[in-house]
Amino acid sequence: MSTVVLCAPFDPITEAELQAAAAELKRPDVSTVILAVEDEGVLDAETRLCFVKRALRPYRRMHAALACDVSGVRLDDSLIDSERIVREGAFRKAAPGIRKTLAEGMRYxxxxxxxxxxxxxxxxxxxxxxxxxxxxxxxxxxxxxxxxxxxxxxxxxxxxxxxxxxxxxxxxxxxxxxxxxxxxxxxxxxxxxxxxxxxxxxxxxxxxxxxxxxxxxxxxxxxxxxxxxxxxxxxxxxxxxxxxxxxxxxxxxxxxxxxxxxxxxxxxx
Ligand SMILES: [Fe+2]
Ligand SMILES: [Fe+2]
Missing domain, CATH: 1.10.3210.10 (Hypothetical protein af1432)
Structure with a gap:
């Protein structure tokens, strides 16, 4: 059994990215998925890490980390582009666990x-x-x-x-x-x-x-x-x-x- 590490800015984490990560977990050889937050983003890395952690609460075998602490593969460009769509206002396409925070907050x-x-x-x-x-x-x-x-x-x-x-x-x-x-x-x-x-x-x-x-x-x-x-x-x-x-x-x-x-x-x- 192996651990998959998926890197992206997660600026912020989107529903599409979360679904892609959850699909990795379904593979029989995968026991754990780690979402690794890259350095660069509109929001600081710590805030984005908090958002990823919140989005992952329902998932027992998925964890969050900073990309500088782990090495892994980068998510597809099309998935990462879904972050831009959220930053441009489509907060309903963010990961479910952070949508309300975005809608009620001042970010993006x-x-x-x-x-x-x-x-x-x-x-x-x-x-x-x-x-x-x-x-x-x-x-x-x-x-x-x-x-x-x-x-x-x-x-x-x-x-x-x-x-x-x-x-x-x-x-x-x-x-x-x-x-x-x-x-x-x-x-x-x-x-x-x-x-x-x-x-x-x-x-x-x-x-x-x-x-x-x-x-x-x-x-x-x-x-x-x-x-x-x-x-x-x-x-x-x-x-x-x-x-x-x-x-x-x-x-x-x-x-x-x-x-x-x-x-x-x-x-x-
Ligand atoms: Fe106006
Ligand atoms: Fe105006």
Whole structure:
């Protein structure tokens, strides 16, 4: 009986990799499988090792190690590529034992944004996230949650009108009648829920409300404000920013009114 050592970044460990490892165990000559975490990855090796250990809990004959401590064979490129797909946001394709941790946590959010947004949109998202965090801190709200909703709020903005409409026809037919630029505020929460496994109601609601401004809670108002006044927008927002630090409701009313006036001016012109 032998021990098989399978090396990969496990950044993070995916369902496909876990299945491949479990298939090795079925071989009659194999008694133990060790998953060895390579050095390089987006997350540090210790975190990835913890994730592998968690994913392996149901398996008595599979163990985790660091690749620097053992020697073995490298997993197929196609399996390792499944890690990239998870890093780009498909958390539901991660190993079952870590999906919830990814969906509820803060990891791989920037890699998902960088993979799915053009560079200017990704930097807007970072800027919105930073301002959301600051405003949440000032108003004693959950600042991690605020950063996360800011980071993810435009994740489906690059989709074509056809892609957006196709998803809405299935999941939210009532939204199809809105103007196409509004679609992403509906498709994004659907994507977060179905592909990333994010179930946080406040995050999903805030993102759904960030274009129409039908905000129902303080985090939602923060996202609406931050989306309009984050510094990379390039216009003077000192009055709005100052007000947002003091009075969220008043700042929301001001920014909403300004957005309405801007829309009317454009329609007139
Ligand atoms: Fe947006
Ligand atoms: Fe935005």
């Amino acid at each position: 959010l920037e890699t998902a944004v960088d993979a799915r947004c053009k560079p200017h949109r990704a930097s807007h998202s970072r800027s919105v996230a930073a301002l959301c965090r600051t405003l949440a801190q000032v108003h004693h709200l959950d600042s991690d949650k605020a950063w996360k909703m800011g980071m993810l709020h435009d994740l489906t903005k690059a989709w074509s009108e056809e892609e957006g409409r196709a998803l809405l026809e299935v999941y939210a037919p009532e939204a199809v009648s809105y103007a196409p630029p509004v679609y992403h505020s509906f498709t994004c929460p659907i994507f977060l829920r179905t592909v990333m496994g994010i179930e946080d109601r406040e995050i999903l609601d805030a993102i759904r409300q960030h274009t129409l401004g039908d905000c129902t809670g303080p985090l939602s108002k923060i996202l609406y404000i931050a989306d309009k006044i984050e510094p990379t927008r390039g216009y003077d927002v000192s009055k709005e920013t100052e007000l947002a630090m003091k009075d969220l409701d008043a700042a929301f009313a001001l920014v909403y009114r300004e957005a309405e006036e801007y829309r009317e001016r454009r329609m007139d012109g």
